[in-house]
Amino acid sequence: MKPLRRAAILAVGSELLTPSKIDTNSLYLTERLNLLGIDLAFKSIIGDDRDELARAVQVALERVDLLVCTGGLGPTDDDVTREVVAGVLARPLREHASIADRIKARFEGRGLQMPEINRRQAMVPEGAQILENTKGTAPGLWIEEGDRVIVLLPGPPRELKPMVSALMDGLLKARASGDALVRRVIKITGRTESHTEEAVRPLYAEWASERVPVSATILASLGQIELHLSARGASIAEATTAVDAAVGEVAARLGLDAYSLDGQPLEQVVGELLRARSYRIALAESCTGGLIASRLTDVAGSSDYVTRGVVAYANDAKTDLLGVPAALIAEHGAVSEAVAVAMAKGIRASAGTEVAVGVTGIAGPGGGTPEKPVGTVAVAAIVGDTLRTRVFRFVGDRELIKFQASQAALDMVRRILQA
Amino acid sequence: MKPLRRAAILAVGSELLTPSKIDTNSLYLTERLNLLGIDLAFKSIIGDDRDELARAVQVALERVDLLVCTGGLGPTDDDVTREVVAGVLARPLREHASIADRIKARFEGRGLQMPEINRRQAMVPEGAQILENTKGTAPGLWIEEGDRVIVLLPGPPRELKPMVSALMDGLLKARASGDALVRRVIKITGRTESHTEEAVRPLYAEWASERVPVSATILASLGQIELHLSARGASIAEATTAVDAAVGEVAARLGLDAYSLDGQPLEQVVGELLRARSYRIALAESCTGGLIASRLTDVAGSSDYVTRGVVAYANDAKTDLLGVPAALIAEHGAVSEAVAVAMAKGIRASAGTEVAVGVTGIAGPGGGTPEKPVGTVAVAAIVGDTLRTRVFRFVGDRELIKFQASQAALDMVRRILQA
Known part of the structure; x- marks a missing residue:
């Protein structure tokens, strides 16, 4: 049989078509499929609607050789995936005794009787193989249709993930080409998208002509640029070697501007640098x-190097907690390099750390002036004897300005640590 | 012409098919379309691939009367949406002089010359109407094809949103049925999903038999339960009246457990309660x-009531900045109700606010003990003369424990303020 190379994902569930819910299973699935050299051609989100789902399954089967459906395997009338797929493939559904027994046992183990509706979860299209669900009642299904494969998976991530892991070592691996698509995300600060492109573009032609070609895409958002590299090789090892070599070339060209060579967030990069030097950090934040403290403490083990932070929103907090003289604030304004430096020095004096940060600015939407418009942010970073400061003008809404300011402060610390 | 009732959204961009990017524009679009009584039939995410996109456009045009495409309107070769849609509709593309002039002027306004590739953004399929882009170079396009409409929008949210706002009052409103689907999201703490269901289920049958029926779905995640209500009426006013009446019935049954009756995040609810009482808040956070401070300060205008916060990660920070006696920490352990209370009292003493919060716990993955496993979090909240404390045991990973702890602390403040 031909190896599987192109996949589509259909996420099924009316809640995924409301303004407040999003399909995230497909991100995990994409990463796993790519590792087996299977590309994603498209993904679609469909409600609990027989007609729409049937049409989506038909179209997908024209376009791809692997169709993965997630969700819609529950016991209620809304859960139509099993029936619709069986219908499109014109295969009868039959109750599978051992599944029914397993579901019954699951309920009985919790002292409950199996509700009659759960019997639907034991219905299996003719010829399908059962994928065991270790975390819930709905089994997955693996259906071969000529050279194509249709996989039905439950929607809850904690049920889906173990099932996908088992497929990666079993049925799916056996049907994959042996190829692998490996990706790396390089994260960049301190350059625009076009300056990044300029620096990296000469490498593209080289990469394209390598035996294991590497391709690249640049993605820009406020506060960071990402360069996504990917290589398809005859094995995970071969693809990894190729993409890592390309990452090395990019790193050499971008120097300090590339802060992460494998997708790590900036807070983790800074944390690793602090840990390597046994430095500790303290934060003085206003806008x-x-x-910044919350991002740093998202990293496991950060209590080893994050000692304290102060959020000095009101001016008297800057004076009380950080020792910033009221006269300095009066003279320069709360949003000024002088105050950012005094905040950083203040928190360092109280914390006794090697590293300290002071950030003060105007996140908006109110509070801007002609000289200091919304988005003006002063940052000071101290590492040992080194002090750096800078005033930024960020654009975007309040949350984006907060993010960019936190990014700028963490990046300033990183650059001093890596210098 | 028939009113538009069923929409599909196609999000275009190869980056949206990688494991690290997600389409979020469709959430905003769905909410807006629903307000005009337009249901979403499905959404699909397609790479920068002419064939796949052409097929997706064809299929969508068979299924829906409004097709909204986002992304792929940039100036590079990867940006194929304009051309593919023109191809499927068999309409020639022609350069639109006034768009080219506007793009040129935009570059010149920033002291730059328009790169020749940007000329592609001035190409317009015959018969299309131009949707002005106030935030970027790519105009949107409105194309009528018989009774159906195809709308092409730029991918960046800050460019897309103003364009959609303009459509809501203009072209799109004129083609809508006048019906409206209005949704409300009620957010709930302090009950399980099944206890929420139990309390609310008796209302479902009543709602279903109303002249303007209301339907409901419960969605649960760690730290909060959401109840989504929706009503379709002959106008926004009619649907709003129906859904708001249902919201009122739910609120009466859930009492204080319903913290938000229209989807506001908890930090905004707490902020409004503080503002209404002219109270100010100070935070003492460990785990x-x-x-908590960052969430509260995500709300515009929060500088009116957030005065200061201390992140006391290290024990000496709890002593220095919050006056928590070292002996108290030694006696009870840093993660204890006694220390949470001392932290809240300490920050209140320094800040002089009416409201204060102290939180200390073990976010993990390390640091747990048999008596105090990972997820143990002590919270203290002070409002005026009222002090409440509680020790929680949260499950989940580090970020989820941080979120649930912040949620519990804000909720404790809210409940005292609303009592």
Whole structure:
């Protein structure tokens, strides 16, 4: 049989078509499929609607050789995936005794009787193989249709993920080409998108002509640029070697501007640098409102190097907690390099750390003036004897300005640590 | 012409098919379309691939009367949406002089010359109407094809949103049925999903038999339960009246457990309660690492009531900045109700606010003990003369524990304020 190379994902569930819910299973699935050299051609989100789902399954089967459906395997009338797929393939559904027994046992193990509706979860299209669900009642299904494969998976991530892991070592691996698509995300600060492109573009032609070609895409958003590299090789090892070589070339060209060579967030990069030097850090934040401390403490083990932070939103907090003289604030304004430096020095004096940060700015939407418009942010970073400061003008809404300010402060620390 | 009732959204961009990017524009679009009584039949995410996109456009035009495409309107070769849609509709593309002039002027306004490739953005399929882009170079396009409409929008949210706002009052409103689907999201703490269901289920049958029926769905995640209500009426006013009446019935049954009756995040609800009472708040955080302060300061205008916060990660920070006696920490452990209370009292004493919060816990993955496993979090909230404390045991990973702890602390403040 031909190896599987192109996939589509259909996420099924009316809640995924409302303004407040999003399909995230497909991100995990994409990463796993890519590792087996399977590309994603498209993904679609469909409600609990027989007609729409049937049409989507038909179209997908024309376009791809692997169709993965997630969701719609529950016991209620809304859950139509099993029936619709069986219908499109014109295969009868039959109750599978051992599944029914397993579901019954699952309920009984919790002292409950199986509701009659759960019997629907034991219905299996003719010829399908059962994928065991270790975390819930709905089994997955693997259906071969000529050279194509249709996989039905439950929607809850904690049920889906173990099932996908099992497929990666079993049925799916056996049907994959042996190829692998490996990706790396390089994260960049301190350059525009076009300056990044300029620096990296000469490499593209080289990469394209390598035996294991590497391709690249640049994605820009406020506060960071990402360069996505990917290589398709005859094995995970071969693809990894190729993409890592390309990452090395990019790193050499971008120097300090590339802060992460494998997708790590900036807070993790800074954390690793602090840990490597046994440095500790303290934060004095105004407009970022605790976001820098919160990002740093999202990293496991950060209590080893994050000692304390102060969110000095009101001016008297800057004076009380950080020792910023009221006269300095009066002279320069709360949003000024002088105050950012005094905040950083103040928190360092109280914390006794090697590293300290001070950030003060105007996140908006109110509070701007002609000289200091919304988005003006002063950042000071101290590492040992080194002090750096800068005033930024960020654009975007309040949350984006907070994010960019936190990014700028963490990046300033990183650059001093890596210098 | 028939009113538009069923829409599909196609999000175009190869980056949206990688494991690290997600389409979020469709959430905003769905909410807006629903307000005009337009249901979403499905959404699909397609790479920068002419064949796949052409097929997706064809299929969508068979299924819906409004097709909204986002992305792929940039100036590079990867940006194929304009050309593919023109191709499927068999309409020639022609350069539109006034768009080219506007793009040129935009570049010149920033002291730059328009790169020749940007000329592609001035290409317009015959018969299309131009949707002005106030935030970028790519105009949107409105194309009528018989009774159906195809709308092409730029991918960046800050460019897309103003364009959609203009459509809501203009072209799109004129083609809508006049019906409206209005949704409300009620957010709930302090009950399980099944206890929420139990309390609300008796209302479902009543709602279903109303002249303007209301339907409901419950969605649960760690730290909050959401109840989504929706009503379709002959106008926004009619649907709003129906859904708001249902919201009122739910509110009466859930009492204080319903913290938000229209989807507002908890930090905004707490902020409004503080503002209404002219209270100010100060935060003393350990395991949440500044997340509570950061959430509160995500709300515009929060500088009116957020005065200061301390992130006391290290024990000496709890003593120095919050006056928590070292002996108290030694006696009870840093993660204890006694220390949470001392932290809240300490920050209140320094800030002089009416409201204060103290949070200390173990976010993990390390640091747990048999008596105090990972997820143990002590919270203290002070409002005026009222002090409440509680020790929680949260499950989930580090970020989820931080979120649940911040949620619990904000909710404790809310409940005292609303009592």
